[in-house]
Amino acid sequence: MVFSNVTFLFVFLPLVFLAYFAVPFRFKKGVLLVFSLVFYAWGEPVYILLMLYSIVVNFYMGIGIERYPDRAKSTMIFAVALNLFILGFFKYYGFLIENINALFRLQLPIRELALPIGISFYTFESLSYILDVYKGKISCQKNIVTYASYIAMFPQLLSGPIVRYSDIAEQLEQRKIDGVRFGEGCERFLFGLAKKVLLANTIGNLFDTIHAMGGDISVLTAWLGAVAYTLQIYFDFSGYSDMAIGLGKMLGFTFLENFNYPYLSASVTEFWRRWHISLGAWFREYVYIPLGGNRVPVLKHIRNILVVWFLTGLWHGASWNFIVWGMYYAALLLWEKYIFKPRNFPRPLKRLFTMLAVIIGWVIFSADNLSGAMVTILRMFGIGASGWIDETGLYYLSTNWLLLLLGVLFSVSLGRRLYRFLWKNCRPVLSISCGVLFVLCVAYMVTQNYNAFLYFRF
Amino acid sequence: MKLRIFQAVSVIVLFLFILVLMQEKTPREMPLSEVERLILEKTELNGMTRSDALRFKRAYGLNAEDYLEILYYEPETTMDVNELLIVRVADSGQTETVRAAMESRIAQQQNNFDGYGTNQLEILEDALVYSNDMYVCLVIAGDSRTLMDVVRSIVEE
Known part of the structure; x- marks a missing residue:
């Protein structure tokens, strides 16, 4: 269920x-x-x-x-x-x-x-x-x-x-079970449900369509597919976590947060402090620290990072692209730690580079196999693509730009800011908005046949 | 001592469970390319044409990649309703979702032709859904029963 x-x-x-x-x-x-x-x-x-x-x-x-x-x-x-x-x-x-x-x-x-x-x-x-x-x-x-x-x-x-x-x-x-916590839990559950049903599933349709095209796609279409998956997996998984935390709260439990706006990160290291926090914490506590953590000579530290990220990749699935995805992050983390520390770069630029790395990571993660991932990444940079911009790409962009924009805005802190604003200044509007959101979610759920979460397969 | 006995018993129970699970999977799982070949050998698929994962997603709202395999024949023209769909599921837990999507597709098509497509509605009313542990099948055809019998004789082998 x-x-x-x-x-x-x-x-x-x-x-x-x-x-x-x-x-x-x-x-x-x-x-x-x-x-x-x-x-x-x-x-x-x-x-x-x-x-x-x-x-x-x-x-x-x-x-x-x-x-x-x-x-x-x-x-x-x-x-x-x-x-x-x-x-x-x-x-x-x-x-x-x-x-x-x-x-x-x-x-x-x-x-x-x-x-x-x-x-x-x-x-x-x-x-x-x-x-x-x-x-x-x-x-x-x-x-x-x-x-x-x-x-x-x-x-x-x-x-x-x-x-x-x-x-x-x-x-x-x-544990404390009361009406206030129950209400907070309902609200959190609703926001998670909206992330999943309204954003993840809808953006996922765009990714599925582009993914199913296979062959001749332009650079623009390849990027649209990659960005769509980047947003889909965030709203899918963080939506599930929100629902889990909300349900826990309704029943009187407090679960630790699992996401903290990961796409706002200014480095890959920061990204992994904000994405799937509970998994990162588990590997840190039971693998990384017992191996010596970072309080060891450089070579041992490199080994520790490689071991942890090999296991993190493997944890996500029995497939080589997950292992390569894990090792890709190990390489990026080592790069940030030992080779390139862009301290003087402006934060927006650091965020841009981080997002680029993350999007490429999701291409490896979402591909059916390694060669498929490689082909898509090359196409994103113009190699093997059927041109830079084509009619298909423009069509999908013109019909999905608003959805993608909303996805980008809600994957950063727009949702939270909007909520705080309404909570402070206009609570009746907030209540009505929640009601409308719930009705919308139900309407979408009734028409969507398939609702499984991406992370179920892990 | 009790702890050691418990450990030994738990290992034995686990291996027995795995053994039973492996035995359960003994019926031969035929790839859908083979199923398709056998169907086409035994009958003709009139009013429908071979389709793909994308069209399957549009018609049923399901992702083909979530299943082991799909075989989808969609209506040949917009005025046809004949369809054949066979989904090879990864586990029996997926069966319910696929069956619900098939029922929903039949209802949706009935709605589309309601009021003017008497013949199409008759065909849709005779649509048949069948499932076993490995396959979920939908047949919408003029003679659904015969086609479904062919399909069942192959997937139940």
């Missing part, structure tokens, strides 16, 4: 609220767990067993680490290895066999198993829990319903943010 779906909005969510607010506090976790399992099972009737398995094993491993200190290390290693095996098998098995076959000219059979939705997210949450219990940063959870409601919590189950147990442990036991 997805958030931007009429069934979710008008059937599932009202039932959740009805049950959640009707029961006493001590039963709320149970209610949340039951509905979260229904939410997951809706699309994954088989893989819910895998998630339940992961919950049970990690829950008891956490207890084992704390109860048997002499075996804590081996238990931690077992749990980490098991989690990585599950993730590796279900996500990378086909990719691995494909590469072995290609490399050694073998014909090992490939079984196409569907990717369990959300596996990358809940596995990383489980790993953070096990590692934090092992390090003694947190006490293990002794109530399996509480632990299961943390892992399976439907607002953040499928596409994050990756909520670490340490950030939410207290809230699982005690």
